[in-house]
Amino acid sequence: MPQLPAFDVMTATCPSRTSLARIANKWTAMVVIALSADRMRFRDLRTTVDGISAKVLTETLRDLERDGIVIRHVYAEIPPRVEYELTALGRTLHAPLQALGLWAEEHFADVLAARESYDARQ
Amino acid sequence: MPQLPAFDVMTATCPSRTSLARIANKWTAMVVIALSADRMRFRDLRTTVDGISAKVLTETLRDLERDGIVIRHVYAEIPPRVEYELTALGRTLHAPLQALGLWAEEHFADVLAARESYDARQ
Numbered sequence: 001m002p003q004l005p006a007f008d009v010m011t012a013t014c015p016s017r018t019s020l021a022r023i024a025n026k027w028t029a030m031v032v033i034a035l036s037a038d039r040m041r042f043r044d045l046r047t048t049v050d051g052i053s054a055k056v057l058t059e060t061l062r063d064l065e066r067d068g069i070v071i072r073h074v075y076a077e078i079p080p081r082v083e084y085e086l087t088a089l090g091r092t093l094h095a096p097l098q099a100l101g102l103w104a105e106e107h108f109a110d111v112l113a114a115r116e117s118y119d120a121r122q
Numbered sequence: 123m124p125q126l127p128a129f130d131v132m133t134a135t136c137p138s139r140t141s142l143a144r145i146a147n148k149w150t151a152m153v154v155i156a157l158s159a160d161r162m163r164f165r166d167l168r169t170t171v172d173g174i175s176a177k178v179l180t181e182t183l184r185d186l187e188r189d190g191i192v193i194r195h196v197y198a199e200i201p202p203r204v205e206y207e208l209t210a211l212g213r214t215l216h217a218p219l220q221a222l223g224l225w226a227e228e229h230f231a232d233v234l235a236a237r238e239s240y241d242a243r244q
Contacts, residue, residue, distance in 0.1 A: 007227040012173025020226035051134025068236025096221040104142035105129040114190025
């Protein structure tokens with residue numbers, strides 16, 4: 001007998017929805033895309049994910065670390081060096097999130113045309 | 123000479139980031155997944171996307187209509203019937219968003235284990 005899926009994001013009480021909320025997020029997408037190339041320091045992440053505030057990047061990294069998507073390496077140097085890296089689990093997220101980023105870039109001309117048409121009708 | 127990509131979501135001032143913000147969103151993901159099977163009325167969408175408030179569903183549908191992802195059909199009946207359907211552009215979003223939903227369902231056990239481990243360390 002085939003096993004039923006354990007989780008269903010369409011059910012409000014299913015805890016997997018908290019995971020969808022975490023990954024279906026523009027900052028998560030950009031941080032995971034940035035880290036897919038290599039581990040990075042906070043400062044370099046802030047440069048790559050252009051426009052992210054220190055507060056939002058801190059919160060995003062903490063949430064991704066809690067969900068097992070990012071690992072934080074702390075090196076006992078003076079001053080301490082901290083690097084962020086995708087975990088094996090986090091690397092499985094790269095393809096679907098990169099697909100979203102590419103969609104936004106490839107289809108933005110269509111989206112913009114739709115917005116102009118919608119706004120003209122209002 | 124290869125053409126450079128017109129848009130880059132990693133650049134804060136690139137307008138394609140507004141499109142990424144729209145699609146990298148849990149409600150967008152669930153509405154697009156729900157509408158991928160068939161056009162639906164508001165009431166049925168609210169049932170399928172379990173737990174969404176009327177206000178958030180209204181705003182999500184309006185934003186998706188503005189971005190050309192959803193089309194709104196109004197039938198002049200009494201009472202008026204309104205149905206929502208994915209556009210051709212919206213249908214190209216189904217695969218990447220479904221991939222995110224599946225990721226959340228398939229990897230939730232790992233995410234939960236990571237959360238418990240993280241919380242135990244705090």
